[in-house]
Every structure is written in C-alpha cells, then in structure tokens.
Amino acid sequence: NAGVTQTPKFQVLKTGQSMTLQCAQDMNHEYMSWYRQDPGMGLRLIHYSVGAGITDQGEVPNGYNVSRSTTEDFPLRLLSAAPSQTSVYFCAARRGAGIYGYTFGSGTRLTVV
Amino acid sequence: TQLLEQSPQFLSIQEGENLTVYCNSSSVFSSLQWYRQEPGEGPVLLVTVVTGGEVKKLKRLTFQFGDARKDSSLHITAAQPGDTGLYLCAGRYGGATNKLIFGTGTLLAVQP
Numbered sequence: 001n002a003g004v005t006q007t008p009k010f011q012v013l014k015t016g017q018s019m020t021l022q023c024a025q026d027m028n029h030e031y032m033s034w035y036r037q038d039p040g041m042g043l044r045l046i047h048y049s050v051g052a053g054i055t056d057q058g059e060v061p062n063g064y065n066v067s068r069s070t071t072e073d074f075p076l077r078l079l080s081a082a083p084s085q086t087s088v089y090f091c092a093a094r095r096g097a098g099i100y101g102y103t104f105g106s107g108t109r110l111t112v113v
Numbered sequence: 114t115q116l117l118e119q120s121p122q123f124l125s126i127q128e129g130e131n132l133t134v135y136c137n138s139s140s141v142f143s144s145l146q147w148y149r150q151e152p153g154e155g156p157v158l159l160v161t162v163v164t165g166g167e168v169k170k171l172k173r174l175t176f177q178f179g180d181a182r183k184d185s186s187l188h189i190t191a192a193q194p195g196d197t198g199l200y201l202c203a204g205r206y207g208g209a210t211n212k213l214i215f216g217t218g219t220l221l222a223v224q225p
Contacts, residue, residue: 004155035215040122042201043156043215058212090155094213098205099144099163102213104155 002026006091006105013081013112021076021108023091031094032074033058033102034066036087043090049074050097081112116140117204117216125222126192134187134219136202143205145185146213147176150199192223 007022025032033048035058045058047066055066063085065077074093078085088109092102120135136145144163148156160169162178162185169176173196175188189196202216 033213040217042117042119042217043203045212045214048212059214092155099161101146101148101158101161102156102203104157106153106155 003103004091004093004105006089006108008108009106011108011110013078013110015081015083015112017081019078019081021078021089021091021110023074023076023105024072025074025091025093025103026072027093027095027103028071029093029095029103030071031096031100032068033092034064034074034076035090035092036060036085037090037107038087046076046089078110083112086110086112116214117202119200119202119216119219121219122217123220123222125224128193128223128225129191130223132189132192132221134189134200134221136185136187136204136216138183138204140204140206141182143182145178145182145205146203147185147187148201148203148215150201150218151197156199156201189221192221194223194225197221197223 004025030051034046035043044060049055049068088107090107092104094100094102146161147159150156160176165180165182167178173190177186200219
C-alpha cells in the first residue's frame with residue numbers, strides 16, 4: 001500500500017518553463033490537497049479538491065493550476081515558473097471532511113533558477 | 114497573513130527535559146490536528162482534537178485544546194532524541210470550508 005506517491009522528488013527549472021508535479025493515491029480518498037513549504041512559513045495551501053471534477057483555491061493559488069479527472073490523481077501545473085516558486089511541494093489525501101487527517105507524500109523539492 | 118501562529122519557532126533541549134509548544138489563532142477552530150515531520154518526509158498525523166477543553170495523551174505527548182477552541186498546546190514529558198522534528202498544528206474552520214490550514218511550525222531538537 002503506497003499511500004500518496006509524488007514524482008519527481010527533485011526538479012530544477014529555468015524561469016519561464018512550465019512543468020507538472022504528479023500526485024497519485026491508492027487509498028480511494030475523496031479529498032486531496034497541494035501545499036508548499038518554505039522556511040518559517042509552515043505549510044501553505046495552494047489548491048484542494050473534494051472529489052473528481054471539483055477543485056478550489058487555497059491560500060496561495062497564483063501561478064498554479066490543478067485538475068482532478070480521477071479520484072487517484074491530482075497533478076499540479078506550474079504555468080511559467082518563477083524563482084518565488086522555489087519550494088518543497090507536498091501532496092496530501094484524506095478520507096473526507098471533518099476530523100480525518102491527511103496522509104502526505106514525501107514531497108517534491110523544486111528549484112527555479 | 115498567517116492564521117495559526119506557533120511558538121516557539123525553535124527549541125533545543127537536553128534529553129529528559131520537558132517542553133511545551135503552543136498553537137494560537139484569533140479564529141475558532143472546528144477541529145485541530147498536530148503533525149510531526151522529519152527531514153525529507155511529509156508530515157505524519159499525531160492527534161485530532163475536537164471538543165473545547167479536550168485533553169489527549171499519546172505516550173509521553175499530551176495535547177490540549179483550549180476551552181474557546183482558539184488555541185492548543187503540545188506537552189512532551191522526558192523528551193528523547195527520537196522526538197526531534199518539526200511539529201505542526203493544523204486547524205479546520207467551521208462552516209462550509211474544507212480547508213485545513215497549517216501553522217508556522219516548531220522545530221524541536223533533543224540532544225542526547
């Protein structure tokens with residue numbers, strides 16, 4: 001049981017390039033989210049989804065797009081990478097609303113030069 | 114704007130000492146969670162508290178939810194090097210929102 005799988009683990013982009021961070025879960029959880037983690041800032045919510053076909057914005061959505069065509073997959077797209085998007089990105093899944101906790105992937109470390 | 118503030122930001126203690134980490138907000142939570150994160154990994158859920166005044170224990174860790182559901186604390190008794198990590202609180206705000214907002218984190222180092 002893999003839980004939440006993120007690829008790639010590391011990525012270096014040039015300013016202006018686009019890319020997709022992949023996230024897949026095998027727990028059949030409805031809720032999925034993308035967070036970015038920067039020193040001293042904790043985790044900040046980028047986008048989230050409460051089920052296939054449903055997405056919404058979090059705290060810091062600018063420069064990112066998401067889609068949720070299946071329950072399993074929740075890719076995060078960087079449209080035109082900027083140095084300010086250098087960060088560690090985490091995908092997470094949880095069973096539903098309320099008291100359920102998130103299961104996190106192991107993260108993607110992205111550097112934009 | 115950070116909705117959830119944690120203190121202290123950093124804590125370095127000796128093995129066997131006790132410590133408390135705080136999580137505060139001006140908003141009321143419908144529930145609050147604590148996670149621990151180790152280097153190179155994603156956060157792992159430790160506990161969820163729901164009721165104001167609730168206290169939960171997990172071995173040497175004691176979690177408390179404030180009566181007004183605006184704050185929480187994590188107390189570790191007789192800390193061990195294995196407790197080293199980043200501790201994060203996360204709050205869910207009531208109503209229709211499905212967002213889980215994380216705090217700024219407390220980095221704990223326990224020296225042997």
